[in-house]
Amino acid sequence: MSPHVLVLGGTTEARELAAELAARPGVWVTTSLAGRVSRPGALEGDVRIGGFGGAEGLAEWLREHGVAAVVDATHPFASGITANAARAVAATGVPAVVLRRPGWRPGPGDRWHSAASLTEAAALLPALGRRVFLTTGRLGLAAFAHLTGLHFLVRSVEAPEPPLPPDTEVLLARGPFTPDGEKTVLREHRIDVLVTKDSGGGATAAKLTAARDLGLPVVVVRRPPLPEGVTAVPDVASALARLDLSPR
CATH class of the missing domain: 3.40.50.720 (NAD(P)-binding Rossmann-like Domain)
Known part of the structure; x- marks a missing residue:
């Protein structure tokens, strides 16, 4: 058989x-x-x-x-x-x-902040910046919905599920991405801090390179x-x- x-x-x-x-x-x-x-x-x-x-x-x-x-x-x-x-x-x-x-590993020049969950990541944000690039996927964004003083650029393959933060802009896109393209996104949206899950792989790693090159902090949610x-x-x-x- x-x-x-x-x-x-x-x-x-x-x-x-x-x-x-x-x-x-x-x-x-x-x-x-x-x-x-x-x-x-x-x-x-x-x-x-x-x-x-x-x-x-x-x-x-x-x-x-x-x-x-x-x-x-x-x-x-x-x-x-x-x-x-x-x-x-x-x-x-x-x-x-x-x-x-x-998983990804930080290198020289990276300004990473580790978080055990999306909730913990949300708690770190007010001290790190006011304009957030949120790339954790379309689910679980309720963890950030209470953050009324921040602007969020949320990127996902498909429309994110509510509830969302009150000041949210959605960017629908699918990787792979390039460092230059990611730097353009970060600059055009005046991003202060990036949030990502430790997904690993190369398709979405370019945002980490872009954040490092621009000196931006990154909140990285650890894997379960x-x-x-x-x-x-x-x-x-x-x-x-x-x-x-x-x-x-």
Whole structure:
């Protein structure tokens, strides 16, 4: 029986992994997307959209579809999905790999302020600047909604979910971005401080270079921890090396 691999996707790495798996003779790959983006990019293999109904629902799906391995290649901040996946594979005995691109690290000239959450990031802002470039995605912006004295430029792929801060300007854009382009955004909007999640990867890292070049402070929201006992690999090649895709 051809091995069936479930990729929990939504990232560039998940797309690359699906393409690698689909190109292997005899391998059946399904990528699952949460459905938060209305127009996801093209994917190789089968695609399913929507939740499973928690850890129990995912475990049942793994059994019903004869899944031989799971790769959790979701966004580093999709902690709920990762927790459910960890419980589901523990319940079913299906081998699993967590794929997480490495986080960003500050370098010489960076003025980073670490925050454990969006709420903590919001608390830091009044002391850092009045014009904020908020690049934490379209969800969770309620953490900033009480900040009435600041102007926010909110960038996301799709329209952000309310509530939003009262003085908010929305910029819809999808990466990858360039340092020069990011510096133009920062200058034109007279940004004082940048807020980002530690997503890692190159597609959106240019804003960090731009902020460093312009001497701007950056509030970086730390990643949530992985579930206890779960470790991650940093790239597609490492994930593939962990998978046992022999016919069953």
